[in-house]
Amino acid sequence: MDIFEKLRNNSGPIGTPAKMLNSHHYFSFPMLEGELGPRMRFMGREVLNWSLNNYLGLANHPEVRKADAEAAAKWGLAYPMGARMMSGNSVLHETFEKELAQFVGKTDAFLLNYGYQGVMSAIECLCDHRDVIVYDAESHACLIDGIRLHKAKLGEYYKFNHNDMVSLEKNLIRATKLAEEKGGGVLVITEGVFGMSGKVGDLKAIAELKKKYNFRLLVDDAHGFGTMGETGAGVGELLGVQDEIDLYFSTFAKSMAAIGAFIASNDPEIIMFLKYNMRSQTYAKALPMPYVEGCRKRLEMIKQMPELRAKLWENVKAMQDGLRSRGFNIGETESPVTPVFLHSEGGVPEVTRMVRDLRENMGVFCSIVVYPVVPKGQIMLRIIPTASHTLEDVEYTLNAFTTLAEKLKNRVYQSDAVQEVVE
Numbered sequence: 001m002d003i004f005e006k007l008r009n010n011s012g013p014i015g016t017p018a019k020m021l022n023s024h025h026y027f028s029f030p031m032l033e034g035e036l037g038p039r040m041r042f043m044g045r046e047v048l049n050w051s052l053n054n055y056l057g058l059a060n061h062p063e064v065r066k067a068d069a070e071a072a073a074k075w076g077l078a079y080p081m082g083a084r085m086m087s088g089n090s091v092l093h094e095t096f097e098k099e100l101a102q103f104v105g106k107t108d109a110f111l112l113n114y115g116y117q118g119v120m121s122a123i124e125c126l127c128d129h130r131d132v133i134v135y136d137a138e139s140h141a142c143l144i145d146g147i148r149l150h151k152a153k154l155g156e157y158y159k160f161n162h163n164d165m166v167s168l169e170k171n172l173i174r175a176t177k178l179a180e181e182k183g184g185g186v187l188v189i190t191e192g193v194f195g196m197s198g199k200v201g202d203l204k205a206i207a208e209l210k211k212k213y214n215f216r217l218l219v220d221d222a223h224g225f226g227t228m229g230e231t232g233a234g235v236g237e238l239l240g241v242q243d244e245i246d247l248y249f250s251t252f253a254k255s256m257a258a259i260g261a262f263i264a265s266n267d268p269e270i271i272m273f274l275k276y277n278m279r280s281q282t283y284a285k286a287l288p289m290p291y292v293e294g295c296r297k298r299l300e301m302i303k304q305m306p307e308l309r310a311k312l313w314e315n316v317k318a319m320q321d322g323l324r325s326r327g328f329n330i331g332e333t334e335s336p337v338t339p340v341f342l343h344s345e346g347g348v349p350e351v352t353r354m355v356r357d358l359r360e361n362m363g364v365f366c367s368i369v370v371y372p373v374v375p376k377g378q379i380m381l382r383i384i385p386t387a388s389h390t391l392e393d394v395e396y397t398l399n400a401f402t403t404l405a406e407k408l409k410n411r412v413y414q415s416d417a418v419q420e421v422v423e
Contacts, residue, residue, distance in 0.1 A: 032051070036059040045359075048363055050365065050385070054257045055254055055386055058301065068290060104237075106264035110275055119220060131187060134171045163201065196380075198339060199332050218247040219236065223337060234250070341374070
């Protein structure tokens with residue numbers, strides 16, 4: 001078979017329904033235009049936007065824009081050239097690493113070009129064929145892909161039920177036995193905040209299991225960095241177990257509203273090992289200087305402007321309390337990530353009409369998640385409050401969701417006449 005012909009006939013689990021619905025640029029790959037913030041333009045209309053992981057509102061903050069512009073003017077976008085091991089290192093890269101490590105309570109850190117690529121490469125680098133990985137069932141795709149790069153045979157890494165410590169312990173017993181037979185170690189992988197559900201990883205209970213089992217813990221805290229804990233140092237800080245996290249990872253794509261990532265540890269030798277052995281960094285260009293300087297500014301603001309985090313949580317509390325008081329199911333979120341679960345009897349056509357009504361007529365834009373990410377018959381609308389939103393934005397959205405739920409209950413969206421919903 002011709003490879004291209006095969007791909008034309010099967011667009012994949014996401015691409016196939018998108019192709020059937022002709023949803024490109026609407027439900028998938030939508031184009032939000034204008035200044036980044038709570039109000040943007042979609043398909044020519046202004047919408048109230050709840051779909052950006054811009055938690056602290058730094059994406060378009062005047063101080064950030066100024067720092068980014070000055071750094072780009074000073075350095076250009078090319079400097080430094082080459083991978084850091086060869087010709088792309090700088091004093092500012094290493095200074096930033098020290099600042100990141102200090103902020104999350106670690107001894108040392110390694111600055112990475114990208115989050116997804118970075119954590120995948122870190123997992124591949126840390127574990128050889130003798131080692132055994134145990135990971136949470138709801139781990140992000142970047143972690144799953146990193147585990148797939150693991151050099152062990154299929155079946156020599158174990159998945160525990162989401163946030164289930166009984167399941168984790170059962171798998172730790174299996175993993176410990178296998179690691180002893182192979183002469184390797186055990187790495188447990190989980191998240192600080194799970195990005196779809198908003199649930200917090202049970203890091204305290206996992207840390208307790210270290211007293212019984214010999215393993216190292218890697219935590220992806222992409223959604224917790226900058227938002228959780230007294231200073232914003234993440235879920236480990238919030239739960240008082242930051243020291244028990246052996247490898248702390250976060251991307252800059254959430255609270256920092258930028259590109260890049262880092263991994264930190266209390267063992268400088270391990271960080272040095274990663275610097276010399278992570279293929280994604282050894283053979284890739286260093287993070288350009290404007291990002292380094294711009295992200296240093298962002299970190300400085302996270303540390304020196306706690307009012308940004310306070311405003312974020314004011315909006316989060318207003319949104320989540322408002323949804324609960326109106327009878328909405330928002331699951332077990334303990335973070336800014338706010339899922340809203342609704343029931344649909346009419347399948348995909350009903351869901352598409354509902355989302356079109358929400359965007360076109362109510363002017364509210366948020367992400368939508370359907371089967372197979374959530375069970376059949378369920379819809380999840382994912383709201384991301386930020387420090388840039390106002391309480392008026394929250395109230396407007398609560399009213400819109402109340403109207404939406406009433407229409408869904410009355411089966412308005414099951415009508416074939418889409419024009420009755422969207423003018």
